Amino acid sequence: MLIKRGPNGIDLPYSSEITPREVFESRRTFIRQMAVGSIAGGALLEMVNREAFAQAGQKLAAKPNPAFVVMDKQTSFKDASTYNNYYEFGTDKADPARNAGTLKTRPWTLAIEGEVKKPMTLDLDSLMKLAPLEERVYRLRCVEGWSMVVPWVGYSLSELIKKAEPTGDAKYVEFVTLADKAQMPGLGSPVLKWPYVEGLRMDEAMHPLTLLTVGMYGEVLPNQNGAPVRIVVPWKYGFKSAKSIVKVRFTKEQPKTAWNLAAASEYGFYSNVNPEVDHPRWSQASERRIGEDGLFAKKRKTLMFNGYNEVASLYTGMDLRKLF
Template sequence: MPSKKYELPESEITPKSVFLNRRKFMMGAAVAGVGLAAAAGVDRLVSPGTRVLAGTKLPATPNPNYGKGLKPTSYQDVTHYNNFYEFGTSKSDPSENAWRLKTEPWTVEVEGLVHKKKTFDIDQLMKLRPLEDRVYRFRCVEAWSMVIPWVGYSLSELIKACDPLSTARYVQFISVDRPNQEPGIMSVNIPWPYSEGLRMDEAMHPLTLLTLGLYGEALPNQSGAPVRVIVPWKYGFKSAKSIVKIRFVKNQPPTTWNLIAPNEYGFYSNVNPNVDHTPWSQARERVIGAPIWKQLQPTQMFNGYADEVAGLYKGMNLNTYY
């Protein structure tokens, strides 16, 4: 296979055991009534009435075709510096509050313009295609970035299994909406449930990942458990978390941040250093976890994936279709 900028040999990825051991050490004590236990080497987050299986090892095969030259951000930073407004607006709120979300049982309904309307549980999604470890850049519109080893498979595999109609031009993702388990829903003035969407060719691109884990483990709640999408050339809010519905539609679907502030958050939201989002310039980014002298880096067009995805937008004015 030809060499690409995002290739990363498995030997260059920080060993998971290093970060998992660090995680167990730092989270060894109970915090705010939440106990952490280890069973057979698997971390399990326990709260009253809920058992969250974050940390279950996943049978994934490392894919060496992604991430060359990228050093993964630490597990601690990846799981404790998050935007997930359903649990609050502070970066620490998701890791502190997401234990409330019950992720068992969980189903994802597929509906709309599709030949095969389906309802998948998590086991079915896990077994639909072989799982891969993929190292991707992750870029937030707030001008910070991470490098994360995700676990999943191309979303196109799920789409093909559902056989959408030829009239389906977009894919919409609906996130879970449970005010009794997600305290941010009652305090943040957003039109819930959270909605995101992709054009069909974006959703079918091999980089777009149906994501079930990170660092070789099942997703922790604060990172979008139990299933989300990752679209690495777009700003992070396009990668919908804790998905409960996938709809195939003819017309461009409403998306949450575009509804709230259409002049700031376009439907496409591709990483673009030339289009700022008030109050953040997009020309540079802060690399979370990097040494202080390396933290500020120039933003790359399409987050460094231009060779792979620029063709999707040929002929489009990216200052208009932002």
Template structure:
């Protein structure tokens, strides 16, 4: 998710939860909002139908068939955030800085046709359509914790596959050390681009070994359906052990580089938003503590939760940072 510079926790956190079992009511709500933009691979439409449904809102065609992931750390027994909260409480500054701005404005996003260019320090640069990405590797469901730098969190079931499946296809060269992610910047579709809060397009980056880690997800869906526009349709990054702004949305270009890329929030405030941005309760943001978090959907009387190092994924990813000072390389 993309996050802005808060002056503390100035957004009121919603405690209104929609029961996931209320499928029919939610379906009608999505139709009325113009956000039923999905397609069912399992229903026989195929990947071309998915892309068409993302753009046209084809009724009854939004499911994505996915198997349970066997990647260590890719499942969670924690209660999942409701679909309503996960799709109506977002940071996606291309559509506005309010938490409900993406829900209100992202319906204008056209996700078909859509291509992603993979280039740079690779032997086999390629441009892939969303149809190609949907069939590049078997789709998996992964339930990840998501931790925002603002101090709130969610638990979301994503659909996708390890980014490494895509990167191996383009064959990184020996000089590749980092991966840069560039997102869509189209002022006709994205009213937030009129704001100067960030430099556009939104750019994020990872070290190559981080990008190749099995937990780093190229996400094409959530809650068993294709991604809603406000959550980064049609394809986004999810890096569960980092603060959410590292997980760039609506990707259009992936570039492998020798030099560390300059990323959006790091350019705006390098003393507040480091390149690594690993979740770390011991490293406070300059203007607030990161020791605790509020889970979206909890009541106002529910105590804040303790933040976990690497968002709870330390057993899987801590070895990536052996010997590093995580207070300096924040």
């Protein structure tokens, strides 16, 4: 499932330049028709490539799973793909959409290692065929106080875990993401220790909600959203959902995760959405839904576990104010 992209190094347009889907389809057709005509030239071909990268996506055959659908209004594709945290491509919310054109998603391999009986390395096609793809509509809440509702495509991470057959010593799952300075200009920043590492307790990773994700809105993931493979953990703050994963390690010890290493007092290992535990610099009691609420509109009340109360049993007996 190859994605047509422009030459490496060509930046995306700014978000304000990206047109609605019903417009860009006809626009791309018109440009291609001109490109094969007498006026086809380098500048026009560059326009075609930039359009293809910004908008085109490989369709995925995924059956909607009604057991995993929130009824909130979905965030638009434009908003979800142009307002992102992905520090490997810059710290501004618009940077990933502008800069992620340098990311090469083919070929791609995912290594499974550590405390497992069956270590393995899977290419992207094998990974996509490991289990039937589903579309699930999840909320995703950012620690900065904003949220989205996105139709993700993938399957429960537990399907991959079962294939690897973890040993009795596997207590945690660690996710290691790509760190390639040639592809990721943000790696020159000392804001985090690279590569970006995240982790879950084994029972969290095995929960049916934890999604190994290869697409969104019925298409493969855009580069800026963590292509070609990421996880989505909808009851935790968004930074727990590691992007562009190259290794999954099963460990005895709790992984040393990127944001916890950077600021342990602000970003705990668990990072469950908990409106009663404020970030040291702002409240977590409310949130702004991207693309829906205006700057001065009333914010939404943040829900415990982001509304996914079915995970509460995972934390029975834990003090979620201390183990945040």
